[in-house]
Amino acid sequence: MIEVGIIMGSNSDWPVMEHAARFLQQFGVGYEARVVSAHRTPDLMFEYAHSARERGIKAIIAGAGGAAHLPGMVAAKTTVPVLGVPVPSKYLRGEDSLLSIVQMPKGVPVATFAIGEAGAANAALFAIALLANHNADLAQQLADFRTRQQQNVLEMSLPPVQD
Numbered sequence: 001m002i003e004v005g006i007i008m009g010s011n012s013d014w015p016v017m018e019h020a021a022r023f024l025q026q027f028g029v030g031y032e033a034r035v036v037s038a039h040r041t042p043d044l045m046f047e048y049a050h051s052a053r054e055r056g057i058k059a060i061i062a063g064a065g066g067a068a069h070l071p072g073m074v075a076a077k078t079t080v081p082v083l084g085v086p087v088p089s090k091y092l093r094g095e096d097s098l099l100s101i102v103q104m105p106k107g108v109p110v111a112t113f114a115i116g117e118a119g120a121a122n123a124a125l126f127a128i129a130l131l132a133n134h135n136a137d138l139a140q141q142l143a144d145f146r147t148r149q150q151q152n153v154l155e156m157s158l159p160p161v162q163d
């Protein structure tokens with residue numbers, strides 16, 4: 001069962017968006033990953049957003065770079081929660097992507113994450129947390145993940161000071 005849609009403006013976004021897919025896979029959440037662009041494939045974007053809820057999609061992780069209108073335009077066409085990931089861009093290093101995604105007008109929310117890999121990974125963890133509200137197994141997996149993460153930090157050591 002596909003519960004999370006990962007979409008991105010171009011296949012050049014995949015090295016970043018793959019970090020979202022990896023977490024969903026790790027937690028056993030059904031997902032699909034597709035290239036959908038508000039600019040280059042507006043009709044596909046419209047159709048994807050329009051049909052998302054009836055297809056059983058519970059969260060849409062949308063990544064785009066530069067003039068990153070994809071997350072906002074998808075959010076305009078569906079009430080399924082949209083999680084926006086600003087993909088680093090070539091000239092403005094993703095600050096353009098971040099501002100394009102985060103400054104939505106009142107009434108059409110996009111939950112906006114950090115620029116790049118951490119944003120993609122956290123968007124997936126956030127989608128998992130949403131699903132975990134109605135899924136005890138996922139909630140337990142999330143708690144176990146946090147415990148392991150904490151353990152890893154507690155076991156971190158630092159090298160001695162160099163002369």
Ligand SMILES: Nc1c(C(=O)O)ncn1[C@@H]1O[C@H](COP(=O)(O)O)[C@@H](O)[C@H]1O
Nearest residue numbers: 009010012037038039064065068069070
């Ligand atoms: N921001 C958007 C949208 C959109 O928002 O609809 N469609 C493509 N793009 C972005 O253009 C960048 C360059 O794309 P190419 O590498 O294909 O030239 C990508 O980061 C993509 O997300």
